[in-house]
Amino acid sequence: MERPRVFVTRTVPDAALQLLRAGTDLEVWQGELPPSPGELREKARDAVGLLTTLTDRVDAALLDAAPRLKVVSNVATGTDNVDVAEATRRGVLVGRTPGVLVKTCAEFTMALLLASARRVVESDRYVHQGAWKTWHPMAFLGRDLAGQTLGIAGLGQIGLEVARRALAFEMRLVYFSRTRKHEEERHLPLTWAPGLKELLPQVDFLTLHVPLTPQTRHLIGERELASMKPTAMLVNTSRGPVVDQRALYQALRDGVIAAAALDVTDPEPISPQDPLLALPNVVITPHIASASHATRTRMAVLAAENLLAALEGRLPPHCANPEAFRRP
Numbered sequence: 105m106e107r108p109r110v111f112v113t114r115t116v117p118d119a120a121l122q123l124l125r126a127g128t129d130l131e132v133w134q135g136e137l138p139p140s141p142g143e144l145r146e147k148a149r150d151a152v153g154l155l156t157t158l159t160d161r162v163d164a165a166l167l168d169a170a171p172r173l174k175v176v177s178n179v180a181t182g183t184d185n186v187d188v189a190e191a192t193r194r195g196v197l198v199g200r201t202p203g204v205l206v207k208t209c210a211e212f213t214m215a216l217l218l219a220s221a222r223r224v225v226e227s228d229r230y231v232h233q234g235a236w237k238t239w240h241p242m243a244f245l246g247r248d249l250a251g252q253t254l255g256i257a258g259l260g261q262i263g264l265e266v267a268r269r270a271l272a273f274e275m276r277l278v279y280f281s282r283t284r285k286h287e288e289e290r291h292l293p294l295t296w297a298p299g300l301k302e303l304l305p306q307v308d309f310l311t312l313h314v315p316l317t318p319q320t321r322h323l324i325g326e327r328e329l330a331s332m333k334p335t336a337m338l339v340n341t342s343r344g345p346v347v348d349q350r351a352l353y354q355a356l357r358d359g360v361i362a363a364a365a366l367d368v369t370d371p372e373p374i375s376p377q378d379p380l381l382a383l384p385n386v387v388i389t390p391h392i393a394s395a396s397h398a399t400r401t402r403m404a405v406l407a408a409e410n411l412l413a414a415l416e417g418r419l420p421p422h423c424a425n426p427e428a429f430r431r432p
């Protein structure tokens with residue numbers, strides 16, 4: 105019997121490839137850079153399954169080029185790189201990897217929060233440049249987390265894990281979420297803000313945990329930044345376009361807010377010429393919040409399981425469009 109053809113767009117941990125290899129005719133893109141849209145269309149032409157990452161744009165043009173496609177399994181919790189509506193229209197299932205990366209992303213958010221508050225990156229650069237001449241009582245003064253207010257925009261699984269960790273740092277927690285989380289409020293000292301308008305003026309630190317949708321694009325723009333304290337710091341581990349990056353640059357340059365730590369930018373990668381990179385009060389990492397050995401393996405394995413389920417005629421355990429599922 106002919107084995108179903110599957111294309112994997114990047115090298116992923118071996119445990120996932122072994123799972124896929126057992127039941128499919130597998131091809132794995134070996135490039136350091138992802139396939140171009142044209143290359144991806146070519147590879148998808150006779151594929152029944154695609155294992156994709158957030159750097160692959162899965163749009164109508166790609167789906168049209170892949171008439172045999174049954175499933176696109178994204179190695180990410182976000183699916184903003186996939187046109188899910190177009191996939192659904194064609195009966196193509198879309199897999200995602202929620203849950204398994206939650207703690208890893210929350211830990212990294214804390215790393216960025218601390219890096220910003222205590223100027224870790226800036227002072228590390230100073231030492232590496234050979235500029236450290238003496239201990240000085242006024243050098244690299246930062247901000248404590250203890251006693252400060254953390255604003256959380258989006259209280260999903262990751263936002264909630266960040267809240268738990270911030271509590272151990274004795275922060276006060278205020279959140280804004282599309283729906284009020286009564287159950288979570290019973291277990292944690294969380295104060296709900298009915299909107300960003302109420303949330304932003306009171307926070308010392310703001311962390312973003314919303315998916316990228318048309319509603320959340322530029323959620324944080326000039327007006328929102330202007331409503332924050334001049335001492336406030338912004339952390340973004342969600343998606344770059346949730347923040348209006350030009351407005352953020354101006355706010356950081358002009359002292360409208362104090363600092364930012366970004367794991368995501370718009371676009372990715374950020375241009376080396378981007379003026380944000382010249383500011384001392386910005387930390388930028390290359391979209392690595394979920395990048396621990398264990399978590400990237402769990403994500404890839406889950407994505408492989410989603411893909412194989414679809415090929416076997418089952419609903420993938422984590423599916424962004426279950427309405428596209430047709431029982432065989």
Ligand code: GLV
Pocket residue numbers: 158179180181182183205394
């Ligand atoms: C990473 O950004 C993800 O969505 O998993």
